[in-house]
Amino acid sequence: MSRYSIFTLARNALTNHENWTEAWRSPEPRPDYDVIIVGGGGHGLATAYYLAAEHGITNVAVVEKGWIGGGNTGRNTTIVRSNYLYDASAGLYEHALKLWEGLTQELNFNVMFSQRGVMNLAHDHHEARDLKRRVNANRLNGIDSEWLDRQQVLDFCPILNRDPAIRYPVYGATLQRRAGTARHDAVAWGYARGADARGVDIIQNCEVTGLDIQGGRITGVETTRGRIGAKKVGVVVAGHASVLAAMAGLRLPIDSHPLQALVSEPIKPVMDTVVMSNAVHAYCSQSDKGEMVIGAGIDLYNSYSQRGSFDVIEETLVAICEMFPILSRLSMMRQWGGVVDVCPDASPIISKTPIGGLYLNCGWGTGGFKATPGSGHVFAHTIARDEPHPINAPFALDRFASGALVAEHGAAAVAH
Amino acid sequence: MMLIECPWCGPRDQSEFRCGGEAHIVRPTDSEGMSDAEWADYVFMRKNPKGIHHERWFHAHGCRRWFNMTRDTVSDRILAVYKVGETSPVGDGAAAEAGAEASK
Ligand SMILES: Cc1cc2nc3c(=O)[nH]c(=O)nc-3n(C[C@H](O)[C@H](O)[C@H](O)COP(=O)(O)OP(=O)(O)OC[C@H]3O[C@@H](n4cnc5c(N)ncnc54)[C@H](O)[C@@H]3O)c2cc1C
Ligand SMILES: [Zn+2]
Numbered sequence: 431m432s433r434y435s436i437f438t439l440a441r442n443a444l445t446n447h448e449n450w451t452e453a454w455r456s457p458e459p460r461p462d463y464d465v466i467i468v469g470g471g472g473h474g475l476a477t478a479y480y481l482a483a484e485h486g487i488t489n490v491a492v493v494e495k496g497w498i499g500g501g502n503t504g505r506n507t508t509i510v511r512s513n514y515l516y517d518a519s520a521g522l523y524e525h526a527l528k529l530w531e532g533l534t535q536e537l538n539f540n541v542m543f544s545q546r547g548v549m550n551l552a553h554d555h556h557e558a559r560d561l562k563r564r565v566n567a568n569r570l571n572g573i574d575s576e577w578l579d580r581q582q583v584l585d586f587c588p589i590l591n592r593d594p595a596i597r598y599p600v601y602g603a604t605l606q607r608r609a610g611t612a613r614h615d616a617v618a619w620g621y622a623r624g625a626d627a628r629g630v631d632i633i634q635n636c637e638v639t640g641l642d643i644q645g646g647r648i649t650g651v652e653t654t655r656g657r658i659g660a661k662k663v664g665v666v667v668a669g670h671a672s673v674l675a676a677m678a679g680l681r682l683p684i685d686s687h688p689l690q691a692l693v694s695e696p697i698k699p700v701m702d703t704v705v706m707s708n709a710v711h712a713y714c715s716q717s718d719k720g721e722m723v724i725g726a727g728i729d730l731y732n733s734y735s736q737r738g739s740f741d742v743i744e745e746t747l748v749a750i751c752e753m754f755p756i757l758s759r760l761s762m763m764r765q766w767g768g769v770v771d772v773c774p775d776a777s778p779i780i781s782k783t784p785i786g787g788l789y790l791n792c793g794w795g796t797g798g799f800k801a802t803p804g805s806g807h808v809f810a811h812t813i814a815r816d817e818p819h820p821i822n823a824p825f826a827l828d829r830f831a832s833g834a835l836v837a838e839h840g841a842a843a844v845a846h
Numbered sequence: 847m848m849l850i851e852c853p854w855c856g857p858r859d860q861s862e863f864r865c866g867g868e869a870h871i872v873r874p875t876d877s878e879g880m881s882d883a884e885w886a887d888y889v890f891m892r893k894n895p896k897g898i899h900h901e902r903w904f905h906a907h908g909c910r911r912w913f914n915m916t917r918d919t920v921s922d923r924i925l926a927v928y929k930v931g932e933t934s935p936v937g938d939g940a941a942a943e944a945g946a947e948a949s950k
Contacts (some may be wrong), residue, residue, distance in 0.1 A: 471863040603859075672894035683890035685867065731865035734896045735922050739847045741861040774890055 431627035433538055440628050441775040445513050453619060454626035459633050461537055462659035463491045466473035466664060467639045468674060470494025471796065472614075473504040473791055474666035475621035476806020477813070478630045484807070488629035491660075492622075493653060495637035499618030500814060503799065505768035507691050507725040507846060508713070509704055510800040511548045511609030513568050514841040516823035519777060520571035525821050526804025527608060533803055538621030541612050542718070548609035549578070549587065550845060551707040551753075553598040559606045560840060568606075569668065578603050589700050589756050609703065611715055617802055625714035630663055641677045647786035648678075652677050656708035664813050666677050669769025671736065671792035678785055682770050682792070683830050687728040692765040696720030708844040710749035714757075722757055724750055725846055728770060728796060737767040772793050776842040780809055780822040789813050790827065797846045851927045854909045866902035868892050869914045896920060900934050 432451060442450055466482060467474045470492045481487040493496070510530055533541050549775035552558040561577070568575035574784065583603045584592055590600055622632055633655070640652035641663065652658035655837065665674045669686040696719050706713035711727045726746040729738045743765065751758040772792035773779060778801070779790050791809045794801065810818040829835055874880060874888055893899070895918045904912050916926040916936040925936045931947040 670896070671862060672892070673896050676895075681885075681887065681891035682894070683892065685892055685894050731901065731917075732867075732894060732899055733919050733922055735920060741859075742848065754887075829889045831882040833882075 431622065432571065434448055441543060448655065450503070453623040454477050454632050456634065459491060459636065459653070459655055459658050460494075460631065461683045462650075463631075464489040464660070465662045465664065466658060466660040467492045468651065468802075469502045469667040469670075470498035470618075470622070470632065470634065470664065471494070471668060472617045472621065472802040473500065473794070473805045473809070474664070475499075475618055475632075476735035476802050477664055477791070477808075479625040479628070480807045480810035481814060482625055482628035482630055486824050487812060487814055490629070491631040491633055491658065492625070493636050493651065493658070493755070494632070494634045495654075497634050498622055498632060499615055499801070502768040502770060503618050503802070504614055505691065506614055507713070507723050508611045508614050508799055509548060509609070509706075509713070509725075509797075509846050510543070510612055512573050512737050512800070513548075513564060513604065513609070514838055515564050515572060516836055516838065518836050519838050519841070520573055521821050522778075522804055522808070522825070523801055524571065524573050526801045529807060531608075531613065533574050533617075536622035538622050539616060539623060541616045541620055541775075543610065543612045545608050545610040545774050546703050546705065546715075547586075547605055547607045548704040548785040549583065549603040549605050550600045551583070551603045551705060551706070551709075553709050554601055557709060559603050560672070561602075564841065565604050574606055574608050576605050576607075577751045578605050584665060586672070587701060587703055587705055589754050590705065591753055591755055592757065598707070598749075598752065598827045609704070614799065614800075617799075618650045621806070626757070638674065638677075641674070641788070643785055643788075645680060646784075648788045660787075662789065662808060662813055664789045664791060666791045666809070667799070668792060669771050669788045670793065671790070675790070678783070678788060680783060680785075682779070682827075683774050684793055686734055686769050687730070687772055688733050688735060689728045689765045689770045690726040690738040690743060690765060690767045691724065692726070692762050693717070693721040694757070694760040697760065698721070701844045705753070706845045707749065707753065709842075710753065711844050712746045712749035712753065713755045713845065714750060714754065721763065724761060727844065728772065734769050736765075736769055759818055766775070772796070774830075776827055776838040777836040778805070778820070779827050780805065780812065781827040782812065782816070783827065797842050801846075848922060848924060850903065850915070850924065852905045852908060852911075853913050853927055853929050854911055855905060858905070858908060862905060862907040864906045866904055866912065868894075869900040869902045897934065898925070904906045
């Protein structure tokens with residue numbers, strides 16, 4: 431791997447940027463690997479990267495049915511934060527946030543992590559009490575979190591609606607200053623490049639169509655490009671988790687739903703933070719290009735169509751226009767959907783399975799982008815050692831039988 | 847956006863309805879003899895198929911009655927609407943066919 435630096439940039443500028451070498455190879459699949467990762471989203475690529483970088487396991491393939499990062503990784507609104515309520519979640523998401531803080535250096539790839547702060551609005555006294563409880567829980571877990579009163583919120587984000595007579599006036603907000611946004615594609619590409627440099631094969635346009643299981647152990651995968659043998663297989667396919675699980679005869683507590691987002695035409699900088707509101711079900715940030723990036727809610731029916739209903743967008747935009755009257759005349763430029771894997775307790779599953787050598791990472795639903803580095807890191811540990819890292823032990827599949835759910839609906843159901 | 851044929855009210859906009867998830871989940875009768883794993887299967891585990899899905903819908907902003915629907919979760923095409931207690935006219939053969947189609 432050639433390192434990127436100001437000097438390589440200058441040198442390549444002299445040749446009109448026509449001589450950059452490709453960031454990763456596109457090899458033919460080998461007949462066998464030590465580990466196959468199914469799903470080339472951010473989580474799968476991060477898993478492969480940490481398997482190689484931290485555990486010395488380099489005979490690894492990432493098998494992706496489309497192009498890497500083309501699933502939810504490339505469709506999300508890129509909010510990164512760690513202000514979850516329970517200790518287990520705080521451990522997981524804060525682990526990820528700490529990795530985000532050094533990721534550009536670690537990968538030698540600019541993931542454009544921008545710690546511009548994330549505000550969660552409260553519109554009434556009751557909501558404020560609930561959010562203050564979360565602030566306190568965060569601080570007890572060593573996560574930066576503060577409470578802003580109405581005036582402080584309006585000072586921090588001046589384009590918010592100041593009218594006290596609207597249906598959902600600003601009452602206060604939590605603020606996590608270390609939270610923010612990142613460049614979604616760069617995360618996938620950076621991990622892919624780092625994994626490839628350490629020997630990992632990244633195989634695109636290769637769909638897994640079956641799992642070979644013999645005597646209760648995984649032995650390989652069937653793909654559209656033939657059978658590939660493997661000692662271990664990690665399944666990281668987001669909205670398609672139930673489809674892959676069914677290939678192993680397993681049922682999951684997951685429903686796949688459409689989740690939509692949209693961006694406006696670009697405008698001058700008006701907002702240097704992220705604002706979310708659970709009550710009106712909308713959130714917004716401004717990209718470096720100037721587009722307002724707006725996230726909607728899920729459609730309540732199951733679907734793999736990668737598109738949602740218009741009424742969901744309409745509801746979101748009604749809320750956005752009341753929260754930010756300045757945006758009401760903007761044209762929306764693009765709108766799209768992803769298929770998100772929603773778990774009943776709004777927490778992920780990072781787990782061993784009843785099948786030897788088969789591991790599962792899914793259930794991130796509407797909010798897994800922020801966890802990408804941490805998820806890959808602990809999942810690599812789980813696969814390499816055949817036991818969970820202490821951080822993901824609470825997120826095992828058997829919690830649905832034991833009852834030890836990690837119910838994060840307050841921190842995760844609306845806010846992404 | 848789907849146009850949904852309520853068995854009582856006729857075709858209406860999807861925004862009048864709420865989806866109630868997988869249909870035909872039968873409450874187990876031997877609840878005291880069940881293991882935790884069996885409970886987990888009943889309470890939490892779902893088919894979530896890519897293809898034919900039998901599901902419950904509620905006409906929330908209409909007659910406020912529940913009914914069942916069979917839908918293809920890849921195309922969102924509605925294949926059948928039928929009343930609670932009935933079985934879907936879209937049989938398992940069709941489901942298997944559409945499943946094979948969907949996995950292409
Ligand atoms: C509109 C939207 C907004 C969001 N906003 C946020 C946000 O602001 N903050 C946040 O933290 N999260 C957000 N999320 C959630 C976040 O995008 C996901 O949780 C996260 O990106 C999941 O990453 P992943 O790598 O697990 O999945 P993906 O990126 O979806 O990767 C899974 C990959 O598996 C592949 N695959 C599937 N089946 C097969 C098969 N049979 N064989 C081979 N490959 C297969 C897919 O093609 C896909 O590329 C949002 C999601 C959406 C849709
Ligand atoms: Zn009706």
